[in-house]
Amino acid sequence: MKFREISVLVLCLLGFVVGAIADSHTCPADLNSECSHSGDWEGDFFPGIPKIKYEGPTSKNPLAYKWYNADEEILGKKMKDWMRFSVAYWHTFRGTGADPFGAATKHWPWEDGTNSVAMAKRRMRANFEFINKLGVEWWCFHDRDIAPDAPTLEETNANFDEVVAVAKELQGTKIKPLWVTAQLFMHPRYMHGGATSSEVGVYAYAAAQVKKAMEVAHYLGAANYVFWGGREGYQTLLNTDMGRELDHMARFFQAAVAYKKKIGFNGTLLIEPKPQEPTKHQYDWDAATSANFLRKYGLIDDFQLNIECNHVTLSGHSCHHDLETARLNGILGSIDANTGDPQVGWDTDQFMMDLSEATMVMLSVVRNGGLAPGGFNFDAKLRRESTDVEDLFIAHIGGMDTLARGLRNVAKLLEDGSLTELVRKRYESFDTEIGAQIEAGKADFEFLEKKALEWGEPKVPSAKQELAEMIFQSAL
Ligand code: XUL
Ligand code: CO
Secondary structure (H helix, E strand, C coil): CCHHHHHHHHHHHHHHHHHHHHHCCCCCCCCCCHHHHCCCCCCCCCCCCCCCEECCCCCCCCCEECCCCCCCEECCEEHHHHHCEEEEHHHHHHCCCCECCECCCCCCCCCCCCCCHHHHHHHHHHHHHHHHHHCCCEEEEEHHHHCCCCCCHHHHHHHHHHHHHHHHHHHCCCCEEEEEECCCCCCHHHCCCCCCCCCHHHHHHHHHHHHHHHHHHHHHCCCEEEECCCCCEECCHHHCCHHHHHHHHHHHHHHHHHHHHHHCCCCEEEECCCCCCCCCEECCCCHHHHHHHHHHCCCCCCEEEEEEHHHHHHCCCCHHHHHHHHHHCCCEEEEECCECCCCCCCCCCECCCCHHHHHHHHHHHHHCCCCCCCCEEECCCCCCCCCCHHHHHHHHHHHHHHHHHHHHHHHHHHHHCHHHHHHHHHCHHHCCHHHHHHHCCCCCHHHHHHHHHHHCCCCCCCCCHHHHHHHHHHCC
8 A cells, every 4th residue: 555545544544533432422431531430421321322113024224123012002902011121230231241261342331440339320320321212111130230249238238229319310200120139149158049058147148138129129119029049059969958958048038028018018029940050950940840949838929930031941941831830830920031042051141032932932921911010021131242332222122022023923823713723622522521520620530440441442633733833833
């Protein structure tokens, strides 16, 4: 390249950089900059991102909904009431893209690199601008996501209160937490668990943390409160008194129920099952295990489940399986909407973009009559390699549209009726006098033996799986 061409190129590049700086209303990520010392923020965190609107299926705009039309009625309910979408603070505002092999890849312009209270307040403003632009009404957080830990519990609670006050103001009248939870897994004190720790001081500390988080949930008008036992489990049974740990966990939950009543918090208590990671074996393995635990300890009427799809697949089931298991036990409370990768064996927390999976999920939700007071929390994060601020919007829009399309597919399947009919026909032999007797528990073995002898070898019809799959596919 000649000197003249190089100068033109350098000038162009300079122009571009200066233009970009002049254009953005963002705060430089350096500790000495003016805005890094203030919780306040003037201007946009997401300049150039409009309020996201519904443009319909033909739109090619990545910053528009193609299937999610909040106020449109489907199957007798507004889409927003079926979905109750929620933004997960920890992924969207604390996720950095770091993994065990590499440093952070996301450097959001509003972050100053500190974990200060001022930074926490500014980040909270970014959260509410994001929620408002997306047009959703719910958010979820752990206590320690939104405010920094301090050397003492008193100081930590004071930090928490300061940030919660900002959140309360920014929530206004329309936005509320779908759920709140206490982070009982990050701090080294919780290495053996919180409610199942072998150390009584840790049990007490965990209780104090949950007590405070429940008070905050109540203050912010949360619809639910979640318990996810990331470290409530074991690494080996050789050093573990599993019976004693499970009893302790039950006592902890009983105390939570009592405290909820004492402070008048009306939100639902939810347990979020997960089989492992970080612990080798977590006690809330899956929906069936959790239901059994709740029943054994007399807690089944006080808790519901928050089913997370990627957790379910880690336990070897499909998401739909655990949703149905929870629903059939009357404890399907809420959903952490995400998905894993079929070739990867851990919790990748991806946005659910698979139409077939979303349709199966929505089938359960429709059968459940919706999820309220639960909803769909996007416990999902951008891939490490997705590093633009707009990717945060695109990911949520994609996840919302996929589930919204799933709902539309369920409506098509129900209107068409042939899948319902296929299932009805499959069991029609029980729609008989004898079938009804069996289902009512009035058929003993002697009576059934008499029938078997009388009827002879039964004719066993086809299950029609491929036909069921064909009908399902036609709705996608
Ligand atoms: C971890 C997970 C948590 C819970 C809340 O796998 O899902 O983020 O949703 O603690
Ligand atoms: Co989750």
